[in-house]
Amino acid sequence: MSTRLGTGGRLIDRATSVGFEFNGRKLKGFKGDTLASALLGADQMLVGRSFKYHRPRGIVAAGPEEPNALMNLGKDGHFEPNARATTTEVFDGLTATSQNHWPSLEMDVGVVNNYAARFMPAGFYYKTFIHPRAAWKHLFEPFIRKAAGLGKAPKGRDANTYEHLYVFADVLIVGGGVAGLQAALTAGRSGKKVLLLEQTAHWGGRVPVDGAMIDGMDADAWINATVQALENMENVTLRTRCMGAGVYDHGYALGYERLGDHLAPTTLPRHRLWRIRAKQIITATGALERPLSFAGNDIPGVMLAASLRDYVVNYGVSAGDRTVVVTNNDDAYRTALALKKAGLEVPVILDARPQGGGALMEDCRAIGIRVETGKGISSVKGGKRVESVSICAQAGEGAVLEEITCDAVAMSGGWSPVVHLWSHCGGKLIWDAAQAHFRPDHDRPPLGADGAGFVSVVGAANGQMSTGGCLNDAHQQAQAVIKTVGGKASREVAAKAGAEPMAPMAAVWKMPQGAGYKLRSKTWLDYQNDVKVSDVQLAAQEGFESVEHTKRYTTLGMATDQGKLSNINGLAILADSLNDEIPKVGTTTFRPPYHPISMGSIAGEASRELFQPVDKTPLHGWGEENGAEWEPVGHWRRAYCYKRPGESTEDAVNREVKAVRESLGLLDASTLGKIIVKGPDAGRFLDMMYTNMMSNLKPGKCRYGLMCSENGFLSDDGVVARLDDDTWLCHTTTGGASRIHAHMEEWLQTEWWDWKVYTANVTEQYAQIAVVGPNARKVLEKLGGMDVSKEALGFMEWAEGQIGGFDARVFRISFSGELSYEIAVPASQGRAFWDALWEAGQELNVTAYGTECLHILRAEKGFIMIGDETDGTVIPQDLGLHWALSKKKDDYLGKRAQQRDHMMDPKRWKLVGLESVDGSVIPDGAYAVTEGTNENGQRETQGRVTSTYYSANLERGIAMGLVLNGPDRMGEVISFPKLDGSDVKAKIVDPVFYDREGEKQNV
């Protein structure tokens, strides 16, 4: 059994105990424990079930490479699935549950898959569930998804908050082990701005566990002194619990700071995403130990040797009383020594190398540990716990020489440098046959904008396997990096570490070398996705020769650990099966993030009320106070209607529609885009932007204009007013303000850069209120100030003056067909002006109206709306807007495109009005059908509805639509099928339903 030892544990505080809950059981750990160490300390070796076969799984590692110990953490709004127990610090009140089992962790019915394992090899799902095709979607996939899967998806909204932080540095160093510390020290001495990130809560990495002496001090003392020295440097920023998650182009990197994961939930940000720009990046990310591939290597109690040592030294936790060590390198001997030192038994060390190890092996032998060279594990026995191992000759086929009782196995298959960050942005790798690992190829680094490398890798991540080597490497490369960023390297030298003589390791990809199918099919490569040696071999046999194909076929390395333990072992098996060399097979692609980061941290502050900016007009507050029902238009919120107490939305809209036509309406039109275009070439420029002429517009006059894209499609519309000789004011649609401003600037800056034109988007400078209805003039005259009579201010004219004491620019334009003034006042006075109009209008039944009323009024008049009648495929000619297409001009944007065959095609659907025969409202977007069917068996169509409303003024449904040969088919009745299966019949009519002569707006 695993247990807490009586002494030891450099990272825990035995004086402070911490209570937490696992699968409903109350357990205790110590401050400083990870969830994994606390579970082991409480003899909870079984932590989950495997993905496919539901095999019992225990903790394997002590860091982010852990494949098995994935937990559902927290509750309700703080619930998070797939959290690694090894990277989760315990705190009082933490709750965790294990995953992927039913009904319980100890008793899981899914384990039947385990007994059927030989019938579920790689590709099983692909092969089995391919026919019949329809069954996949409706039967197989839902079932498999239910059976498989790791954590549960959170049900509610995340209650935590997150934030971003923008940070800039000359040198970013990722990893706070001794190599990272040395690199920071060397770089920091130059005075350049250095940022050092460490993913755990502690500095120093694993050297203190391994026990090196640095500069005559023990490792912990050197680390403390170095951190102290770095903290005293003003140019150096240090941060723990902050993982370097990814490296991207141009020296961009992400840091993932876990501010609150080790604490009970608070209102403070839980994670902070550091968005870093660095001139140079040094990664000192260490190395990960690899498992060995022997039968039963996934049974709880089989752990990585160095991780097992970490638990003993860092947390005072033992995985078992009797631990068999199995290795192909010298490092694992340190585990045997640590176990012995802690008073635990090591019945045997199995060293697969015929000649065994070096000095560390001698040390072990000297204290009486039995060492067997040239030996390996034939298989591990046990179910939910290791019970014994069978020893065999590594060179053989697994014949059992001896059975040894034990309750833990410490395995070491060598070390793989963490090259992820180097590789994220294109750094290449070379195969180091002596160490049997890939390490960075310094001749092919990731390249920056200047064509030079911007990432350096130091220490174990660079294949340095000794403390002294790491320190030297870090120092030298940091010196070079400092020169690259324009600094001056200091004369200090690297810290010195004692010699660590090591015998060469040996590549061991299968144990034993000649393992038969039976052993291989119980030998796990990828614990999390249940991929075995036999699966990779089968994939190779079936022709999946590319490592990327094998990965996807077998799912090797596709789990949440992204193959940190399994990739190299897997591709070695693949290379062996293909009879190829490992470097030729290559690795799969390393993609950021290094280790999963929360979605919340990516979103940062952008949730809830800060999800997106909500743009509010100066009159927004009035709407809030007066029953506005809001609708989003771009980032704006516009009032759809203003509901009075007891009114439905429909009631409110119908009331508004009638009130405007009968007396007086007020509309908040502030959101309409307003762009000033000024300069000697402004007229010429606008003649290109608009389909009609704007250069000949007289100052004081307004003109409605259309804008098309260069492909001829209608893009925006609005009224243009000429302010003076060289200044025009262009109104755009609400959503078009920024887009059209950018469109104008793009043409000015890239195409007509020599034209003398300046633009300014003044949309927000003004509150604009439409005063509409037969009594519009009356209310303005009541407020008084300027002459708004027909004679002084005719239709499609504008004037400046004062109304009721407000500085105003008044446009006599109408989107409703009524007498209408659009009045712009400075935004800061918008609310006061509205209030004045509201008060003055009381005796005239003044009615505030919203966007739906606006739409109905314009539809009654047959005015088009960008986004309703247009959808990016519609040209002005489709909408009968020929009158707005200048024939006098040589050119305008879209003109040439509109002359192409497809645009001139007489069969293009054209705008008409539609009157339902029964007076009902035709459904929005409905299609008119005609005879015949298309190649997909669908009814042929001959038109569609673009706008459809109930008109309270006409007391019937009205619509506009695009119909084949529509304008030539007046009076014809066409049919629109509805979703309920019935049809609505509609007569094709003129799109102007109301005041066809336009008398009302021109009074």
Added chain:
Amino acid sequence: MSNAVSALQGEAHTGFATITEQGLRGMITLRGDLSAAPMKKAVKALTGSGVPQMRGCVLSDSHGVAWMSPDELLILCPYTHAEAAVAELSKALAGQHFLAANMSDARAVFAITGSAARQVVAKLAPVDMAQSAFSEGEIRRTRLAQAPAAFWLRDAEMIEVMCFRSQAEYVFELLKRAAQPGSETGLF
């Protein structure tokens, strides 16, 4: 003019830095050839300052001029002077190709005050807020989270931020959240 109110009418909030809406500020967008003598003269006459270099700004108690792009300046002045200032510029630049527009009402201005003011901005804008990279006499035209914004230092412990008036509530909420006590970054 007495009816004129700013977007948040001086609302304030105290976190690890203090956020205060600054009321109405005169702002003029001035586009033209920044290197031309009449432009320099007109700016000097109005603000008392020369045309600043790229990303530069010059502030006085009442006025200011900030670089916005290679052909655009932002003129700061008292709110009530803005219309007259546009007229003055238009007169001084008559005959030149330029554009001067009063934008005072299109904006909201916030002050972030306190020794940790830089940290608040660093959470929201992709700008190096280190003293060595951003100091008095400079402006950054950038964004705060998803809102367009610009900011400059009024003094060592006061950053002034301007944004669109319509987004004042969003920006105020952003700044408040970023200044939440306990969420200090330990930087700068």
